[in-house]
Amino acid sequence: MNIPQGLFYSSSHEWIKIEGEKVTLGITDFAQHHLGDIVFVEVPELNSEVNVGDSIAVVESVKAVSEIYSPVSGTIIAVNEELEESPELLNEDPYKNYIAVIEVSNEIETEKLMSAKDYEAYCIEEEKK
């Protein structure tokens, strides 16, 4: 399983990359693997406001429709529109193919997120259950 260093991970299997005020968000390799073939992605509206814990996207796979949650608050400043055309990109490379970029308005609560190492341990636990 691919868990890149330097990203932060949520317990609901989203990753974020923090670059100053800019946060890029996507779903993890674990998430895409277990969701199975992804057939549709509803991306967020550009310039919309999001709060911590809000659903910002919806991913439909052959198994389920799942909400994708934002671990940060801010404004959507970019969305990956390619996903509307080619949802399978999330299966191919979920880190390169982000979902949205958020300009954060509050301090990021990184203490509520996991490092690559912690997330790996978390995934191993999940697999055992």
Add this chain to the structure above:
Amino acid sequence: MLEIINPETDPYYNLALEEHCLQHFDDQDILILWQNVPTVVIGRNQNTLEEINLAYVKEKDIKVVRRLSGGGAVYHDPGNLNFTFIVNDTSGLNRYDFTRFTHPVIKALDKIGIKAEDNGRNDITIGGKKFSGNAQYRQGKRLLHHGTILFDCNLEEMVRALNVSQEKIISKGVKSVRSRVTNIAEHLHEPMNIKLFKEILTQTVFAGQKHEQYKLDGHEREAVLKLKENKYSTWNFIYGSSPPFNVVKKAQFEWGNIKVHLNIKKGLIEDCAIYGDFFAGKDIAELACHLRGIKYQESSLKACLETIDITSFIPSAKREEILELFIK
């Protein structure tokens, strides 16, 4: 587990009820068994117009409704039994396991001597033919799993309602997969009605546990009705929430051939181009301009075309002909 008793057969109410229960019964495991009047239920990310036979659905007053879960379009009538489980979304890998929800159906059928099995995708089959389609929706800590059970559904009506006209639509939405289907009734060893099968299924689900039942109170019903009015029964949700699509319409009239390309987003005409070999008056692009921003639906198109002097663009054309071109 709590059984929510729901005698309603209005699909807009029933889909709203599912969403209401998903959000308002924290930590409870819930079962709802329900039936609909004849209805086409569209998957969350499907293009409604691509899935239904609009003319037939209108003629027979078949309802059309969108659901929260994904997958393809299905047909319901009173011969179809729907089951909904709402549970906490556990962590771990079994969260993606459908069989914990399909197992009671297989077991109930086993009790009446019918062998059914999971097909490894999202269906339950008898002799390789599908009688139950299943889908899931996850929201935060909660998981909704629902499925259809064809008991003695009118399969001819199903085929007609889901059979799309030959209209050319190009869209990014999720496509339905056609399956060979069967009714449970065809496999019964002794006659049985859907009511009795429902009882057997309920007993199977609650085997070894306390069978608690619940009926929504007035306030809760009120909330469900509000959700029906504001979401499930609206044009915006049923048609307007379709993924963007392009449609091409062609027609041949005495005055020539005409072809329209439409680009529909959120149910509205975003772009329109009209071509043809007819003798034109004013620039036809101007006519196309009038149609931008209009709801892609018969009544809105009609209202819009009525404000336009069609003959100024195509001198020999009748308004009805242009309307026919757009809506047929």
